[in-house]
Amino acid sequence: MEMIADILLVAGALGAGFYCYVLARRLSRFNDLENGVGGAVAVLSMQVDDLTKTLQAARASAGASNESLVNLIDRAESVAKRLELMVASMHDIPETPAAPPPPEPDSPLGPVFRRHEDMGASQ
Template sequence: MKLIADILMIAGTFSVAVYCIVLAKRLSRFTDLEKGVGGAIAVLSAQVDDMTKMLTKAQKTAAGSAANLENLTSRAEDAAKRLELLMASMHDLPPPPKREAPQAPVASAETNPKSENSSPETLFLSRRSQVEAAE
């Protein structure tokens, strides 16, 4: 009986030794920095550092853009106020005098010898006077 117990004890010890060797190999592959979880953790740690740097840059850029946008918005509001004042002041002006519609010249160059020396107002058929055009 003792012999059978010793044989079973040796077989159990041998199987536990084999199991420990297999676990040790698996654990060494698991913590390997190139292929295992250790490598994955190292890669993720580097990516987290890169993402933190990029997030800091994005926050600085967003803060600068927000300040610029706020400045532009205030300038636009000021311009809108000025335009509103100008539009309000236009209502106070008297209505413009009514003019007759200008007639297009029908005469040709042969019948009108003065056509070469005509004023720019009649040449371009402008509706404004020369003073208004100069302003």
Template sequence: MNLIADLLLIAGAVGAAFYCFVLSRRLNRFTNLEGGMGGAVAVLSVQVDEMTKALETAQRTSRDSAQSLRDLTERAEAAASRIELVLASMHDLEEPEGLSHLPRSNRGAVRRNRRARLESENGALE
């Protein structure tokens, strides 16, 4: 009976050793840096570092663009206020004597009649 128990104990130890050997080989392949999961983790780590650098660059560019846009907006507002002042000062000017009888909408418009235009084109052709 002791002999059978010893044989079963030896068979169990050999089976456990074989299981540990197989598990060790699988674990080595899993953590292999060239083709296993370790390689994938290393590649992902490098990609995360590259994406972090790209994000920092994009944030810096965005900050610079926002500042530039802020400066341009301030310049545009200053120019708009100067234009408003010029327009306000133009309303204070006296009207020329020859245009006072025309309505305000026609004062700045230049109109040519069709006959004068045709005469000038005929004169140019001759």
């Protein structure tokens, strides 16, 4: 009886050893940096780092653009106030009639018509 128990114990130990060997091979293929999930995790980690750097640069650029826009808006509001004051002050100015066109110089002979010799020769 003890011999049967010993045989079963050795068989169980051999089975467990074989199972551990198979799991070790699967795990090494799983963690392979070129083909397995380990490579995918490494690539994703690098992409996350790149995206983090890009996001920080975009935040800095957006902050600078925001400051620039705030300054431009302030300037535009001050110019708008000045324009409103100018338009309001234009209502106080009396309207003046438009100046008449300057008189044409009168010639003592009236209008003068001249014929060019080139035009007569081409006909």
